[in-house]
Amino acid sequence: GDSVTQMEGPVTLSEEAFLTINCTYTATGYPSLFWYVQYPGEGLQLLLKATKADDKGSNKGFEATYRKETTSFHLEKGSVQVSDSAVYFCALSTHYGGATNKLIFGTGTLLAVQP
Amino acid sequence: SQTIHQWPATLVQPVGSPLSLECTVEGTSNPNLYWYRQAAGRGLQLLFYSVGIGQISSEVPQNLSASRPQDRQFILSSKKLLLSDSGFYLCAWSVPRTTKRNQPQHFGDGTRLSIL
Numbered sequence: 001g002d003s004v005t006q007m008e009g010p011v012t013l014s015e016e017a018f019l020t021i022n023c024t025y026t027a028t029g030y031p032s033l034f035w036y037v038q039y040p041g042e043g044l045q046l047l048l049k050a051t052k053a054d055d056k057g058s059n060k061g062f063e064a065t066y067r068k069e070t071t072s073f074h075l076e077k078g079s080v081q082v083s084d085s086a087v088y089f090c091a092l093s094t095h096y097g098g099a100t101n102k103l104i105f106g107t108g109t110l111l112a113v114q115p
Numbered sequence: 116s117q118t119i120h121q122w123p124a125t126l127v128q129p130v131g132s133p134l135s136l137e138c139t140v141e142g143t144s145n146p147n148l149y150w151y152r153q154a155a156g157r158g159l160q161l162l163f164y165s166v167g168i169g170q171i172s173s174e175v176p177q178n179l180s181a182s183r184p185q186d187r188q189f190i191l192s193s194k195k196l197l198l199s200d201s202g203f204y205l206c207a208w209s210v211p212r213t214t215k216r217n218q219p220q221h222f223g224d225g226t227r228l229s230i231l
Contacts, residue, residue, distance in 0.1 A: 032217035032219075034219055041227075042224055042225065043223050043225045044159075044205065046221065049219055051217060089158070093217040093219070101209060101220075102161070102164075103219075106158065107157065108157075
């Protein structure tokens with residue numbers, strides 16, 4: 001079945017360091033791909049998305065490119081801030097039951113940015 | 116714009132007590148609705164989803180049930196809570212797939228449930 005694999009955390013970086021969180025997927029058909037962010041004690045917020053191969057999603061300095069050839073959607077940011085500390089979830093949207101999309105989530109990666 | 120509300124934000128309940136968590140969505144019609152559970156330090160598990168009033172699909176067998184009495188209201192319930200029901204419960208909505216395919220889900224702020 002469809003699945004998402006994320007790199008294990010926690011990832012600890014100093015402020016202004018470069019961030020990469022790896023995400024690979026397995027899916028039949030043509031899924032859309034998403035990154036969600038969860039700040040402590042809060043729900044999930046959609047960070048960025050890509051709906052087809054070679055699309056690049058971007059938001060708040062974060063970027064991810066939908067790579068069909070490597071089935072990957074790695075999250076990157078050039079210079080992280082302390083406020084970026086959160087859990088990041090990679091997810092794909094797959095067809096389900098004809099009337100709804102089902103999101104398949106990775107296990108999440110905790111990012112801790114130190115000043 | 117669309118908003119999603121969950122309450123309560125935090126709940127402490129004794130084992131064996133009943134549960135009712137509520138989720139409402141504003142600013143959209145006929146949304147798909149979802150309940151997830153996030154256990155401490157783990158990923159999200161889809162519990163239920165609904166594509167319309169009175170239509171509930173269960174993803175995993177468990178001690179919980181869901182209902183959708185109105186178009187934009189989704190309720191998670193239990194008759195007798197277990198210790199294993201502790202966790203962070205998240206409600207989400209999306210536009211129907213029949214409207215647009217592969218759209219994201221939008222999440223509420225969650226309810227942290229502790230069972231004593």
